[in-house]
Amino acid sequence: MSTNAPMRPRPLSPHLQIYKPIPSMMMSIAHRISGIGLYFGMAIVALFFLAMASGENGHNLFSELFGSIIGMIILFLFSWVLFHHMLGGIRHLIWDFGHMLSREQSRSMSMALPVASLVLTVVAWLIAWVLV
């Protein structure tokens, strides 16, 4: 879009607000928002490794922060967002290879996404709970 064109702004056609929110559209938006969340959340992961390298005090700080109830809730939500973005990405890879593109298939795959990601998150936490 040119910013210095010597004319008044051209009229724009209506955008997102005129469309009915269908599952694949909602999950597309969720995929982008979850990616942005993970983008900033990864800073915590990198800083955690830096704290581990700085010695026992750094480790203790992080285990206190993320051993607390609020810390655990943040970790749980982060892992749900992560699994949501991961399953959403796998869905995109399936589409990239030309599969599951019919209206019914893409709709059911999109509707299953939040449920499947939540189930996967709970299963991952249960596995971690049993093993750790």
Add this chain to the structure above:
Amino acid sequence: MSIQNDMRTPLKKVRGLGAARDGTDHFWHQRLTAALNVPLILILFGVIAAMFGLGFEGSRALLANPFIGILLAAAFLNICWHMKLGMQMVIEDYIHSDGMKALLLLANGAYCAALALIALYALIKLALLG
């Protein structure tokens, strides 16, 4: 040589890099890092989960293990490249003023590079110095 219908040179056409001069690299790297992220993310968060039960010395020993350390370094490099590509797409989609777009694209690269460097520094320090 016959008269050509367009002004592009044969070399320009055979390279197939288009107007942005980098072809389909962005799309391809996005997919490649996405697929690689699936196993690497599971390893990264599996290791983090394991560290909850190990305490400081055990966690440090785990990260100093060469197999774990190299896999985690690969995970961070792959994740940070995927983050850079993804956020670049978001910026290009929503930021339309040229100056702000250029600034945010530079900041995006700096942020992702910084995270990768922080993680690599930490992993190398843990591997070599304990």
